[in-house]
Amino acid sequence: MTNESSQSLKLFIVLSRAYKAINEQVNKFIQTKGLNPTEFAVLELLYHKGDQPLQQIGGKILLASGSITYVVDKLEEKGLLKRNACPKDRRVTYAQITEEGKTFIGEIFPEHEERIHDLMSSLSHDEKETAIELIKKLGLSVGKY
Amino acid sequence: MTNESSQSLKLFIVLSRAYKAINEQVNKFIQTKGLNPTEFAVLELLYHKGDQPLQQIGGKILLASGSITYVVDKLEEKGLLKRNACPKDRRVTYAQITEEGKTFIGEIFPEHEERIHDLMSSLSHDEKETAIELIKKLGLSVGKY
DNA sequence: TATAATTAATTTGAATTCGAGATAAATTTT
DNA sequence: AAAATTTATCTCGAATTCAAATTAATTATA
Numbered sequence: 106m107t108n109e110s111s112q113s114l115k116l117f118i119v120l121s122r123a124y125k126a127i128n129e130q131v132n133k134f135i136q137t138k139g140l141n142p143t144e145f146a147v148l149e150l151l152y153h154k155g156d157q158p159l160q161q162i163g164g165k166i167l168l169a170s171g172s173i174t175y176v177v178d179k180l181e182e183k184g185l186l187k188r189n190a191c192p193k194d195r196r197v198t199y200a201q202i203t204e205e206g207k208t209f210i211g212e213i214f215p216e217h218e219e220r221i222h223d224l225m226s227s228l229s230h231d232e233k234e235t236a237i238e239l240i241k242k243l244g245l246s247v248g249k250y
Numbered sequence: 251m252t253n254e255s256s257q258s259l260k261l262f263i264v265l266s267r268a269y270k271a272i273n274e275q276v277n278k279f280i281q282t283k284g285l286n287p288t289e290f291a292v293l294e295l296l297y298h299k300g301d302q303p304l305q306q307i308g309g310k311i312l313l314a315s316g317s318i319t320y321v322v323d324k325l326e327e328k329g330l331l332k333r334n335a336c337p338k339d340r341r342v343t344y345a346q347i348t349e350e351g352k353t354f355i356g357e358i359f360p361e362h363e364e365r366i367h368d369l370m371s372s373l374s375h376d377e378k379e380t381a382i383e384l385i386k387k388l389g390l391s392v393g394k395y
Numbered sequence: 396t397a398t399a400a401t402t403a404a405t406t407t408g409a410a411t412t413c414g415a416g417a418t419a420a421a422t423t424t425t
Numbered sequence: 426a427a428a429a430t431t432t433a434t435c436t437c438g439a440a441t442t443c444a445a446a447t448t449a450a451t452t453a454t455a
Binding site: 141143168169170171172175176194195196197 | 440441442443444445449450451
């Protein structure tokens, strides 16, 4: 290692490669289920965190407001979610997962999780614990920039 | 932690968040220089690794063949690279960074590296070393899938 | 109150990427 | 040598995303 900056660069490179490799596998799986990654992310958010105003979805999964409209339209066309007007504030629209959407995610999520577990099998329990701790520290500090 | 799978899922989530947070900062910087992230990746590859057949660029930075044509067109329009026919195999075209391109990357790369170093400053030297080792192991095992 | 400022959702248009198919060149097989 | 296959690049259309502009509703302020 010639200096500290190049160590940081190396960390950036390995992080990028690992993320892309894992993500590619995860996305392939999601696409076999007829969703794109963004659709999956929105649906999973609603499934695990309940109804959300459209605007907040953008903040949570890092998506521009124009993109939210697009992806929510798609999911609504597929019958996996529906829009509900907020009675208190007519500017606000809630996205709510439908029964069909719940069934759908309920079926594929466990497999999704298991596949991720398989992808991570090169690390031991303790190594994962260490990796989680370090990467979380890194991510949190950047998020605050 | 309820079970091993959820630990892996957690690692996936922190990895995704950290990558996205860092990448967002890096991309913002690149865009202030008038390039998109793919253009930067191609140019940096040529700068550090020398001339490349178009087809190999796709393999190294994970890009479909149609996209390579597009990005190389853009960089050629900007005068940052040029195409060279391969004399031995007329199917092959090499991408070569121009003097203008070298000057350009030579100016922004050190700043790029320094910014990444700043983004990583929440981890100590040893923590980075540990993170590199673990993430590399993870990425390599997935890459072989 | 009315005016201004802010916030939420949508629409529009441009940029980027992929995938499928087309074309051209080289290599291998028959 | 001719045919078939492989390889490299490009073209085209579809999908996805963002940014900017628009519309509508709410909140703050003079």
